[in-house]
Ligand SMILES: NC(=O)c1ccc[n+]([C@@H]2O[C@H](COP(=O)([O-])OP(=O)(O)OC[C@H]3O[C@@H](n4cnc5c(N)ncnc54)[C@H](O)[C@@H]3O)[C@@H](O)[C@H]2O)c1
């Protein structure tokens with residue numbers, strides 16, 4: 430892990446350090462284009478072929494039904510079942526609290542405007558399953574979809590080598606009342622949900638994190654379906670001052686590093702001592718991780734920045750726009766107003782990022798690669814559309830009419846003007 434001194438960094442270097450561009454992005458784009466075209470042209474046949482090529486499995490069929498899921502779910506260990514139940518309750522509680530009915534507003538006498546939410550009817554959820562199968566993502570996506578009232582929820586996740594799914598995902602399906610899991614991974618799953626195949630229903634919006642193939646596919650199908658956001662390789666930025674605990678900081682950095690070799694774990698600190706001790710702790714903790722090779726590579730692609738003060742640290746973080754921001758400092762309260770760009774924030778020395786990954790209640794599907802500059806993470810809002818309504822009474826028509834007539838005339842749109850004039854003139858027909 431390289432260490433930089435913020436005062437020595439040129440603007441160009443900061444930009445470079447904040448970019449998540451990887452050299453073979455072009456290659457991924459070409460591969461994904463081919464995959465999308467195959468699914469578009471050959472439907473299910475392409476999906477069977479990709480399962481064989483990428484997941485090394487000869488599938489008999491492309492999904493598991495409710496009976497099969499129930500029988501696989503029966504194998505879940507009791508402690509895992511309890512943990513999933515607890516996480517589900519917290520996620521449900523937090524997302525239910527996001528349900529808000531907005532007030533009607535009288536913008537001028539007799540002119541009333543308001544917004545109502547309607548669920549997106551058909552949604553597609555992608556649950557990663559390459560380097561690790563993520564039942565937590567199933568909870569994070571399906572829970573708000575159900576609360577929002579989405580009618581059709583299509584779930585895709587890569588198949589295991591036995592052509593099935595694991596007991597944790599199956600248990601989530603049973604718990605959530607989802608009666609099918611499509612055994613499809615990668616860009617091909619995204620293409621299947623975007624265009625539909627003989628077996629996979631086409632959806633209106635695709636949600637979920639994934640590797641570079643999945644994320645590239647999501648960005649490429651956007652002229653056909655909506656997507657939640659680019660939620661690619663996980664990343665974390667930790668701001669630590671001298672009140673931080675280096676072993677906690679190291680643990681948080683490694684937690685995101687173990688997701689994949691292309692994950693990033695960035696440390697920004699006001700203290701040289703904290704940086705040195707954290708790096709030592711990373712070595713110690715890394716050695717006992719089962720996924721140490723993956724995490725070590727991600728740590729190699731990451732870096733630390735030494736800053737003069739916490740305000741400078743926040744400046745760097747806002748430029749980087751991390752998926753996860755950890756404020757490992759007792760002064761976290763005063764930093765909150767300075768946060769401009771971040772997917773989700775973890776406050777103080779006792780709040781591990783893993784709490785948000787699994788069970789605190791916030792959603793872990795978050796924008797990566799600097800997209801937290803413009804996107805929010807998944808929430809209940811992502812599963813609904815907001816429809817605006819307006820109603821004009823006689824008083825309202827009289828009040829607003831002349832304004833609309835004048836503006837329509839200014840734009841040279843006579844029919845627009847007439848739609849008002851005809852009503853103003855025909856008082857008896859109102
Ligand atoms: N941003 C977020 O909110 C968030 C949340 C959870 C996980 N993640 C990230 O999701 C990612 C999950 O990635 P994963 O790989 O474990 O699972 P994945 O399910 O995203 O990808 C696995 C699939 O990738 C496809 N694939 C693999 N190699 C390929 C190749 N060479 N060419 C074409 N397709 C190929 C295969 O179809 C395979 O089924 C990780 O990077 C993790 O950090 C992000």
Ligand SMILES: N[C@H](CO)Cc1c[nH]c[nH+]1
Nearest residue numbers: 563565566663664786793
């Ligand atoms: N950290 C991931 C989001 O970037 C979510 C996750 C799932 N399981 C563990 N972690």
Ligand SMILES: [Zn+2]
Nearest residue numbers: 663684685786
């Ligand atoms: Zn994680």
